[in-house]
Amino acid sequence: MLQLLQVHTKYGQVEALSGISLEVRGSSLVALLGANGAGKTTTLMSISGILKPSSGKILFQNKDLTQLDTRKIVDLGIIQCPEGRRIFGNLSVKENLRMGAIRRKDKRHLDQAFARVFEIFPLLKDRISQAGATLSGGEQQMLAMGRALMAEPQLLLLDEPSLGLAPIIVDTIFEVIQRLKREGVTILLVEQNAHLALEIADYAYVLEKGRIVLEGSGASLRSNPDVERSYLSEVPEENL
Amino acid sequence: MSAGEYLLQQILNAVSIGSLYALMAIGLSMVFGILRLINFAHGDLIMVGSYTTLLLLLGGTPFVWASLAGIAASTVAGLLMERFAYRPIRGAPDVAMLLTSFAVTIFLENLAIILFKATSRAFPVPALLNTVVSFGNLQIASLNIISILFTIILLFLLTLFVTNTETGISMRAASQDLVAARLMGINVNRVIAAAFAIGSFMAGVVGILWSAKVGKVDPLMGFSPVLKAFVASVIGGLGSIPSAVLGGYILGALEILLQGLLPANIAPFRDALVFLILILLLLFRPNGILGSAEKEKI
Ligand SMILES: Nc1ncnc2c1ncn2[C@@H]1O[C@H](COP(=O)(O)OP(=O)(O)OP(=O)(O)O)[C@@H](O)[C@H]1O
Numbered sequence: 001m002l003q004l005l006q007v008h009t010k011y012g013q014v015e016a017l018s019g020i021s022l023e024v025r026g027s028s029l030v031a032l033l034g035a036n037g038a039g040k041t042t043t044l045m046s047i048s049g050i051l052k053p054s055s056g057k058i059l060f061q062n063k064d065l066t067q068l069d070t071r072k073i074v075d076l077g078i079i080q081c082p083e084g085r086r087i088f089g090n091l092s093v094k095e096n097l098r099m100g101a102i103r104r105k106d107k108r109h110l111d112q113a114f115a116r117v118f119e120i121f122p123l124l125k126d127r128i129s130q131a132g133a134t135l136s137g138g139e140q141q142m143l144a145m146g147r148a149l150m151a152e153p154q155l156l157l158l159d160e161p162s163l164g165l166a167p168i169i170v171d172t173i174f175e176v177i178q179r180l181k182r183e184g185v186t187i188l189l190v191e192q193n194a195h196l197a198l199e200i201a202d203y204a205y206v207l208e209k210g211r212i213v214l215e216g217s218g219a220s221l222r223s224n225p226d227v228e229r230s231y232l233s234e235v236p237e238e239n240l
Numbered sequence: 241m242s243a244g245e246y247l248l249q250q251i252l253n254a255v256s257i258g259s260l261y262a263l264m265a266i267g268l269s270m271v272f273g274i275l276r277l278i279n280f281a282h283g284d285l286i287m288v289g290s291y292t293t294l295l296l297l298l299g300g301t302p303f304v305w306a307s308l309a310g311i312a313a314s315t316v317a318g319l320l321m322e323r324f325a326y327r328p329i330r331g332a333p334d335v336a337m338l339l340t341s342f343a344v345t346i347f348l349e350n351l352a353i354i355l356f357k358a359t360s361r362a363f364p365v366p367a368l369l370n371t372v373v374s375f376g377n378l379q380i381a382s383l384n385i386i387s388i389l390f391t392i393i394l395l396f397l398l399t400l401f402v403t404n405t406e407t408g409i410s411m412r413a414a415s416q417d418l419v420a421a422r423l424m425g426i427n428v429n430r431v432i433a434a435a436f437a438i439g440s441f442m443a444g445v446v447g448i449l450w451s452a453k454v455g456k457v458d459p460l461m462g463f464s465p466v467l468k469a470f471v472a473s474v475i476g477g478l479g480s481i482p483s484a485v486l487g488g489y490i491l492g493a494l495e496i497l498l499q500g501l502l503p504a505n506i507a508p509f510r511d512a513l514v515f516l517i518l519i520l521l522l523l524f525r526p527n528g529i530l531g532s533a534e535k536e537k538i
């Protein structure tokens with residue numbers, strides 16, 4: 001479904017991605033792991049067209065995304081739920097969700113999209129007219145994911161959905177991720193919490209300084225001693 | 241005139257001048273909210289609208305039509321400014337954008353000087369805007385009433401727009417987080433153009449009211465209003481519409497207050513005092529009255 005071929009992305013002169021190749025098959029859940037600054041967010045932003053790769057190809061259903069505007073990429077059904085949630089704090093929950101559906105032409109089905117998001121995250125319904133900024137961290141993450149779901153993604157890009165959340169909320173979020181997967185949504189999940197991610201991933205890549213250094217099925221990486229040493233032995237600082 | 245009447249009179253003066261500052265500050269603030277650009281050329285939109293109106297008036301066009309054309313000219317000028325001056329350098333460092341806005345100002349002002357001479361011209365004010373209405377002992381300039389009414393109507397419409405339309409909500413979203421807005425698929429170009437159009441429209445309205453107030457137009461007439469609008473939006477907290485409006489009215493009140501309190505020989509330094517108060521305010525509330533520290537990206 002999605003293929004990255006030798007993607008290089010720079011910030012000014014500094015190369016953050018040095019030739020990344022990876023593949024996400026339809027209806028699968030692929031995890032992208034790596035330490036701080038490895039280039040995970042840069043990868044997702046390159047896919048979404050916020051950053052333009054200096055070379056390489058990003059193919060979605062065999063169509064090259066690298067020259068496309070973010071809006072057109074959204075239209076193809078590639079939706080990103082960004083790192084740090086980035087909800088619109090001054091907008092109400094409802095307005096936030098409405099922004100998620102902004103590119104949908106079939107406005108008649110908007111009610112259905114709202115109903116689906118509220119079914120997945122019932123908490124949001126109680127907060128519907130509250131400003132995004134007044135939500136708790138966990139609620140904000142739900143809102144960010146709900147906002148992404150409003151677009152009915154074909155491919156959902158999730159950037160560290162567990163960042164800074166209490167374990168119980170993380171469980172909720174991961175249950176939702178698995179549910180979406182069951183419902184056929186293809187997911188590229190960026191995580192520092194490698195334990196959790198590898199448990200639910202069909203396949204995973206490990207990034208280090210802008211390069212893929214390891215890849216394999218979720219199970220095989222979990223039992224890989226290198227991964228064990230670098231990513232599984234300690235909980236990343238933010239999640240303490 | 242009793243003390244109560246005097247107070248009421250001064251409040252009306254403050255609200256009326258504050259209304260003009262508020263309308264100007266909104267335009268400045270909306271653009272800043274999305275682009276981090278302080279568009280100093282915003283003041284020149286007043287000049288564009290006022291000269292257009294003046295020329296049409298001199299050609300015999302009735303005041304209402306001439307004003308509408310003037311407002312339209314301001315709006316178009318604002319859109320052109322965005323398209324040809326600011327869009328090409330979008331994403332450049334803030335300083336580069338600020339310098340570009342100075343360049344646009346210098347360009348427009350010199351163009352006006354070439355076309356219309358550097359001297360000021362009388363602005364023929366129609367009777368409707370030039371009468372004094374008496375309520376008992378109270379003497380109110382019709383222009384003040386009209387300024388306040390128009391501002392109320394425009395603020396009402398703007399509120400409807402930003403809370404009820406998709407473009408309006410997108411505009412608020414984009415001013416909070418431009419990248420997140422793009423990730424939703426929001427058409428940033430359209431949102432930015434809409435912000436410029438609305439701000440320029442309001443500058444056009446201010447242009448007519450301002451020209452009627454001072455009774456003349458000149459190529460540099462936008463300078464003082466844009467400076468006032470800048471102060472107003474900084475007082476309120478740059479970047480959001482309610483802050484801009486609040487800042488506009490506070491500045492209006494401050495000016496009228498100083499005018500009433502200061503002895504006649506200090507009154508000319510009123511503006512300097514206003515800036516002093518602004519500096520003091522910023523020492524205590526660097527993000528303005530409504531701005532909060534973590535709302536960096538309003
Ligand atoms: N806006 C930027 N300008 C310059 N360099 C940047 C920028 N954003 C990221 N980088 C650099 O690019 C590299 C990759 O960053 P990226 O954000 O993709 O990492 P990450 O894997 O998402 O890390 P984290 O787990 O901390 O989110 C880092 O070295 C980072 O310093």
Ligand SMILES: [Mg+2]
Nearest residue numbers: 040041042083
């Ligand atoms: Mg990241």
